[in-house]
Amino acid sequence: MPNNGKLTLEFEISDIPMLVDAMSLASATALMYGGRNNGICDRFRMFQEILEEHSPIPGKYRNEGYEWYLACMLAQRAKNVEVAFLVPESRRSFLGSLEGRVSIIIDGKTFPVTEQLKQEEAPEIMSNVVNALEAMILQHIA
Numbered sequence: 001m002p003n004n005g006k007l008t009l010e011f012e013i014s015d016i017p018m019l020v021d022a023m024s025l026a027s028a029t030a031l032m033y034g035g036r037n038n039g040i041c042d043r044f045r046m047f048q049e050i051l052e053e054h055s056p057i058p059g060k061y062r063n064e065g066y067e068w069y070l071a072c073m074l075a076q077r078a079k080n081v082e083v084a085f086l087v088p089e090s091r092r093s094f095l096g097s098l099e100g101r102v103s104i105i106i107d108g109k110t111f112p113v114t115e116q117l118k119q120e121e122a123p124e125i126m127s128n129v130v131n132a133l134e135a136m137i138l139q140h141i142a
Contacts, residue, residue: 013132014072016055017065023048056132057102057125061114071104071111075133078106083129085122086110102126104133 011019027044052059057068075081087100098119101112114125 017068020051021065056128
């Protein structure tokens with residue numbers, strides 16, 4: 001039973017983007033059913049923002065949370081894991097910056113974990129992804 005009406009929860013890094021998605025959906029659902037007037041929508045948004053602060057991929061770049069979760073689960077059992085910035089031929093530009101997606105390549109299969117972003121935005125996100133994967137894989141081994 002929680003102490004003083006509070007409960008502390010612990011989540012895997014792989015769960016956070018899915019939970020952010022769930023809070024976004026819950027907020028929208030509450031809004032549709034009158035939650036704006038009673039503060040429920042704001043409460044879901046607050047949880048969403050708290051979770052977003054701990055997400056390895058910032059919200060404006062992140063694609064679906066379940067894609068990140070799947071890649072994380074497969075990476076824990078993989079023989080080879082790489083993080084890359086992949087630029088499709090259609091996004092190559094000789095005049096400006098390149099646009100692509102940060103992807104996790106697991107045993108040769110590619111899992112995009114971001115939406116389209118500019119090449120200069122990729123290094124920080126790639127570093128976050130590598131750090132998150134490393135922590136999960138090391139925990140899985142231990």
